[in-house]
Amino acid sequence: xxxxxxxxxxxxxxxxxxxxxxxxxxxxxxxxxxxxxxxxxxxxxxxxxxxxxxxxxxxxxxxxxxxxxxxxxxxxxxxxxxxxxxxxxxxxxxxxxxxxxxxxxxxxxxxxxxxxxxxxxxxxxxxxxxxxxxxxxxxxxxxxxxxxxxxxxxxxxxxxxxxxxxxxxxxxxxxxxxxxxxxxxxxxxxxxxxxxxxxxxxxxxxxxxxxxxxxxxxxxxxxxxxxxxxxxxxxxxxxxxxxxxxxxxxxxxxxxxxxxxxxx
Amino acid sequence: xxxxxxxxxxxxxxxxxxxxxxxxxxxxxxxxxxxxxxxxxxxxxxxxxxxxxxxxxxxxxxxxxxxxxxxxxxxxxxxxxxxxxxxxxxxxxxxxxxxxxxxxxxxxxxxxxxxxxxxxxxxxxxxxxxxxxxxxxxxxxxxxxxxxxxxxxxxxxxxxxxxxxxxxxxxxxxxxxxxxxxxxxxxxxxxxxxxxxxxxxxxxxxxxxxxxxxxxxxxxxxxxxxxxxxxxxxxxxxxxxxxxxxxxxxxxxxxxxxxxxxxxxxxxxxxxxxxxxxxxxxxxxxxxxxxxxxxxxxxxxxxxxxxxxxxxxxxxxxxxxxxxxxxxxxxxxxxxxxxxxxxxxxxxxxxxxxxxxxxxxxxxxxxxxxx
Numbered sequence: 001x002x003x004x005x006x007x008x009x010x011x012x013x014x015x016x017x018x019x020x021x022x023x024x025x026x027x028x029x030x031x032x033x034x035x036x037x038x039x040x041x042x043x044x045x046x047x048x049x050x051x052x053x054x055x056x057x058x059x060x061x062x063x064x065x066x067x068x069x070x071x072x073x074x075x076x077x078x079x080x081x082x083x084x085x086x087x088x089x090x091x092x093x094x095x096x097x098x099x100x101x102x103x104x105x106x107x108x109x110x111x112x113x114x115x116x117x118x119x120x121x122x123x124x125x126x127x128x129x130x131x132x133x134x135x136x137x138x139x140x141x142x143x144x145x146x147x148x149x150x151x152x153x154x155x156x157x158x159x160x161x162x163x164x165x166x167x168x169x170x171x172x173x174x175x176x177x178x179x180x181x182x183x184x185x186x187x188x189x190x191x192x193x194x195x196x197x198x199x200x201x202x203x204x205x206x207x208x209x210x211x212x213x214x215x216x217x218x219x220x221x222x223x224x225x226x227x228x229x230x231x232x233x234x235x236x237x238x239x240x241x242x243x244x245x246x247x248x249x250x251x252x253x254x255x256x257x258x259x260x261x262x263x264x
Numbered sequence: 265x266x267x268x269x270x271x272x273x274x275x276x277x278x279x280x281x282x283x284x285x286x287x288x289x290x291x292x293x294x295x296x297x298x299x300x301x302x303x304x305x306x307x308x309x310x311x312x313x314x315x316x317x318x319x320x321x322x323x324x325x326x327x328x329x330x331x332x333x334x335x336x337x338x339x340x341x342x343x344x345x346x347x348x349x350x351x352x353x354x355x356x357x358x359x360x361x362x363x364x365x366x367x368x369x370x371x372x373x374x375x376x377x378x379x380x381x382x383x384x385x386x387x388x389x390x391x392x393x394x395x396x397x398x399x400x401x402x403x404x405x406x407x408x409x410x411x412x413x414x415x416x417x418x419x420x421x422x423x424x425x426x427x428x429x430x431x432x433x434x435x436x437x438x439x440x441x442x443x444x445x446x447x448x449x450x451x452x453x454x455x456x457x458x459x460x461x462x463x464x465x466x467x468x469x470x471x472x473x474x475x476x477x478x479x480x481x482x483x484x485x486x487x488x489x490x491x492x493x494x495x496x497x498x499x500x501x502x503x504x505x506x507x508x509x510x511x512x513x514x515x516x517x518x519x520x521x522x523x524x525x526x527x528x529x530x531x532x533x534x535x536x537x538x539x540x541x542x543x544x545x546x547x548x549x550x551x552x553x554x555x556x557x558x559x560x561x562x563x564x565x566x567x568x569x570x571x572x573x574x575x576x577x578x579x580x581x582x583x584x585x586x587x588x589x590x591x592x593x594x595x596x597x598x599x600x601x602x603x604x605x606x607x608x609x610x611x612x613x614x615x616x617x618x619x620x621x622x623x624x625x626x627x628x629x630x631x632x633x634x635x
Contacts, residue, residue: 163327164360166347167431168421169377182364 024241031234038229049235059236062220069131069216070199073138077195080139081146082188088147089154104148106141111204114141119208130214137205142198146191153187193251197244276461277338277428278303279324284333286319293319295485297333301429301478306455306462308476310469312508316485317465321431324463326350337429348377353422353460354431358438359414361406367393367417368402374425392424395454412443419451423458430455432464436471448474469509473497481505499541503552503632512554512630513600515575519545527631528572529553533596538572539629552632557603559628562591562614567621573629575600576621579614589613593622 026040034044053059087093088100106114118137127133157180165179166172203218210219221236279301286294294316301307309317322328324335326347335343342350353374362370371392375385393399396416406414415435422430435451436444452475455462466472472479473493480490481504489501500506503514515537517529522543529537529551537553545551567574577593577600584590585603591614593600602622604614614620 158360160356160358160360161362163325163347164354164356165362165373166327167325167350167352167354168374169348169351169425170373171346171348174377179362 027234027237027241031231031238033231033234036230038231038234049231050239053232053235053239056232059217059220062215062217063239065214066200066217069134069138069214070196072135073142073199074192074196076135076139077142077146078188078192081143081191082150085147085150086154089151100147104144107144111141111202112207115205115208118205122209130209130211133209134206134214134216137209138199138202141202141205142195145194145198146188149187149191149194150184151187153184156187157183189251193247196247200244201240276304276430276459279307279429279461279463280336280339281320281324282334282336284320284323284330284335286316286323286328287331293485294323294330297482297485297487299480299487299490301461301463303461304456304459305477306452306464306475307478307480308464308466308472309480309482310466310472310476310509311482313467315482317467317482318433320482321433321463321465324429325352325354325431351425351427352429352431353425353427355415355418355422355433355435357434359406359418361414361417361421363406365406366402367398367404367406367409370406370417371420371424374421378425380425388424389420392420395423396420411439412447415439415447419454423454423460426458428461430460430462432462434465434467436466436468444471445474451475473509479509481508483508498630500554500630500632503554503634506554506630506632511557511601513557513598514632515553515555515598517551517553519543519547519549519551521547526626529631531575535575536572537629538626539631540626541629541631543631545631545633550634552634554630554632555624555628556630557590557601558588558605559624560602560604560622561608561624562602562604562620562622564612564614564618564620566619567623571623573626574621574623576619578619579616581616582614591620593620 029042030038030040031049032045032047033039033042034046034048035042084103088096093099115137118133118140122128122133161179161183162175165175170178200216201218202216203222206216206219210216217236217240221233221240224233224236279299281297281299284294284297284299285292297316297320299307299320309320311317319328323330326342326345330343333343334341337350337352362373365373368389371389372385375388380388390399393402396419398413398416398420401409401413401417406417409417418435432451436447439447448471454460464472464475466475476493478490479493479496481488481496483504489496489505491499491501496505497509500509500512506512507514515531515535517531517537520528520530520536522528522545525540525542527539527541527543529539531537531553539553543551567576575593575595577595580592580594580599582589582591588603588605589609591602591604593602600622
């Protein structure tokens with residue numbers, strides 16, 4: 001579809017993109033500054049801050065822990081979210097809207113409130129498994145992303161195709177794998193990617209639930225900011241941005257899915 | 265195109281529905297439908313939207329469970345048999361081609377579900393594509409095909425595994441008129457060639473008349489009439505059927521007498537009608553006389569008197585329709601429409617305001633019940 005877009009719309013889009021992207025460029029520029037503290041605009045050029053960050057066992061540990069946590073959370077969210085989304089879109093369930101409202105509510109309630117509520121809840125239960133707490137906390141805030149994107153793909157899936165396949169002799173499990181799956185796969189992958197990134201970037205939930213042995217990278221970044229103010233902070237931030245970007249690019253390349261289109 | 269593997273399957277399965285009903289909550293969508301499609305026959309379920317025809321078809325396919333009643337194919341009850349084990353072919357309204365599969369994969373789908381060996385599969389797919397004139401399109405994706413081509417792929421996909429029964433749900437609705445007519449004739453030839461029992465759902469009376477051996481006219485979830493195309497047209501069983509199929513002039517009347525295969529009726533304005541249709545209505549009972557516009561001859565002026573099956577009035581308007589001229593006469597209580605073949609128009613064609621008399625034969629006088 002090649003439609004001519006009016007110049008006014010182009011300008012508005014350019015401004016919005018600039019506002020979204022510009023702040024991301026700032027840490028990138030600051031991270032290469034050859035100064036002992038953060039300055040903007042950067043002075044000189046060095047990659048030593050990246051080297052310092054990558055050599056730091058604490059930073060590495062936090063980064064790996066965040067990866068592990070995000071992977072677990074994504075798996076759990078998909079396992080819970082796919083059947084839930086399928087059920088809510090395919091069947092008429094009493095109280096459907098209320099259920100959906102509750103599941104999506106973490107998108108509305110400030111995360112910090114959800115975090116403190118979880119902390120209180122866990123301490124009342126005398127529940128001390130930190131990793132499990134983090135997984136539960138992150139899943140609560142990640143699940144809405146999975147549900148929304150997977151539901152959308154189920155709503156858009158053409159039911160006629162399933163009827164056609166059944167008439168052609170496909171038993172239900174074959175209909176699910178050969179007809180439904182190819183249609184909902186993009187939505188599931190998009191949900192998974194968003195879920196992973198939300199978990200990986202989460203600060204307000206982790207802040208309440210983490211401990212010294214389970215210390216996600218956003219928390220680490222914050223403590224570093226409090227301790228010192230050298231460009232290694234910008235290097236960590238830049239690495240996180242690169243990582244998220246890489247994730248999206250890989251998914252697009254490997255699965256050939258236009259995530260931007262699905263996010264809308 | 266004599267290809268033994270496909271044509272050996274001559275003689276489709278007979279389909280019979282007895283006492284089939286389907287209810288959704290409080291609404292009765294299909295009520296007590298009894299139908300029989302004989303082996304190799306094309307049966308059309310014809311009716312306006314919401315008459316239950318599609319639900320009936322989906323019950324035969326197994327996509328909808330009947331609330332009550334029994335469906336059997338070739339004498340074997342299939343009412344509780346799941347869809348994927350009924351071995352039917354079906355053409356859906358919007359073709360329902362699998363968008364993520366090529367033409368070849370779409371057509372081969374039914375065979376792969378049946379565990380057909382690779383070599384035989386390739387052979388049969390090739391035949392089905394040849395039958396539907398799709399050779400060379402194997403590697404195309406459905407989105408890259410025109411409407412007519414998509415329709416052919418859907419057809420090839422439905423017949424490739426040699427089902428005994430083919431179900432068609434408004435198959436030509438999305439095609440333009442020319443293509444639709446061509447596809448209808450092609451489909452009819454194909455069904456006859458393969459000896460497939462075919463059940464077709466349509467709201468288009470012309471389509472039903474062109475394609476079907478038998479037409480079941482449905483209304484409000486019930487069958488109004490099941491008969492051959494010609495009989496449904498020439499001997500409609502009810503006011504609804506006469507109105508739905510073709511155009512008719514309806515004249516409210518009362519039966520005078522019925523004997524020796526002839527029925528005499530009196531119109532409300534004093535006209536007398538004779539019909540070669542017998543009726544089980546008694547003398548004095550209300551009936552409706554229906555006359556097809558194309559059964560009518562027009563003569564200028566007043567009737568000569570004493571004739572039956574005449575009605576006269578001033579011409580309201582005329583419309584040229586290519587093969588015929590439609591003439592509306594102003595008759596008390598109705599606008600009486602006549603379709604005059606172009607070659608039957610004399611030196612002075614009917615002009616608005618002039619007085620003309622319509623007359624028709626007793627064979628063309630249809631008697632239908634009021635609703």
